[in-house]
Amino acid sequence: MTSTTPSRPLAGKVALVTGASRGIGAAIARRLAGDGARVLVHYATSRGRAETLVAEIAAQGGNAIPVRCDLADPHGIAAMFEGIDHLLAERTGSNGLDILVNNAAVPGLGLLETLQADDVDRIVDANIKGTFYITQAGAARMRDGGRIVTITSLSATRANPAHLLYTATKGALNSLTLALAQHLGPRGITVNTIMPGLVETDMSAPLAGNEGQLDALRALTALGRLGQPEDIADAVALLVSPDGRWITGQWIAASGGLRL
Numbered sequence: 001m002t003s004t005t006p007s008r009p010l011a012g013k014v015a016l017v018t019g020a021s022r023g024i025g026a027a028i029a030r031r032l033a034g035d036g037a038r039v040l041v042h043y044a045t046s047r048g049r050a051e052t053l054v055a056e057i058a059a060q061g062g063n064a065i066p067v068r069c070d071l072a073d074p075h076g077i078a079a080m081f082e083g084i085d086h087l088l089a090e091r092t093g094s095n096g097l098d099i100l101v102n103n104a105a106v107p108g109l110g111l112l113e114t115l116q117a118d119d120v121d122r123i124v125d126a127n128i129k130g131t132f133y134i135t136q137a138g139a140a141r142m143r144d145g146g147r148i149v150t151i152t153s154l155s156a157t158r159a160n161p162a163h164l165l166y167t168a169t170k171g172a173l174n175s176l177t178l179a180l181a182q183h184l185g186p187r188g189i190t191v192n193t194i195m196p197g198l199v200e201t202d203m204s205a206p207l208a209g210n211e212g213q214l215d216a217l218r219a220l221t222a223l224g225r226l227g228q229p230e231d232i233a234d235a236v237a238l239l240v241s242p243d244g245r246w247i248t249g250q251w252i253a254a255s256g257g258l259r260l
Contacts, residue, residue, distance in 0.1 A: 013098040013099055014096065016101070018134060020041040020053065022046060037063075043068055100142065124169060142189060144189065150173050156173075221258045231254060235254040
């Protein structure tokens with residue numbers, strides 16, 4: 001193992017970031033690789049983006065590997081981890097994992113009256129079941145002293161009828177964080193949630209042309225601007241670094257002070 005240095009605090013660590021081909025996930029993968037981790041870049045359908053990100057990380061002197069699975073398919077998740085086991089054993093001599101960042105999620109817009117059974121299955125299967133199965137498999141491979149961070153949403157703590165089911169799944173993941181922190185604490189594994197506010201990504205793209213609404217959201221944010229993917233990546237980097245060793249079981253709003 002390579003010893004850590006202040007500039008590369010994650011040297012020798014292995015990290016899996018789900019939904020890492022774009023947006024917040026890609027920013028997290030870049031940051032962790034820059035801090036010295038070997039990063040498994042998970043994607044579901046965006047193979048080209050994932051491979052481009054891996055090449056970008058390599059060009060910056062980092063180490064990343066693309067891995068694929070559909071989070072709604074538990075058999076696919078199991079197969080992905082079998083592949084990860086072989087990859088890591090070949091490259092590091094162990095299938096041990098040090099960091100898991102649960103970022104992938106399926107968005108869902110719909111009121112109580114309009115959500116259909118297919119919507120419910122799609123969102124719940126990916127956001128709750130998928131995150132659970134990824135965490136179950138990841139924790140079984142995680143070395144003592146590891147880190148688990150789940151990206152949820154500030155809206156999970158607010159009334160949001162237009163995103164009723166999506167925010168409900170994020171609230172469920174907040175609850176999962178508390179139970180996992182207690183359960184995995186004896187192994188020195190910390191478990192936390194990051195709750196972003198509005199971040200400029202593909203998911204927020206529908207707001208891009210509505211400057212009036214964007215200005216209103218900026219006015220509701222203490223720091224006076226919208227979030228960037230790097231803002232969330234930096235918060236994750238703190239939690240998974242040696243400096244985050246005493247933070248566990250927390251829901252951390254990384255929102256710039258939205259709607260204080």
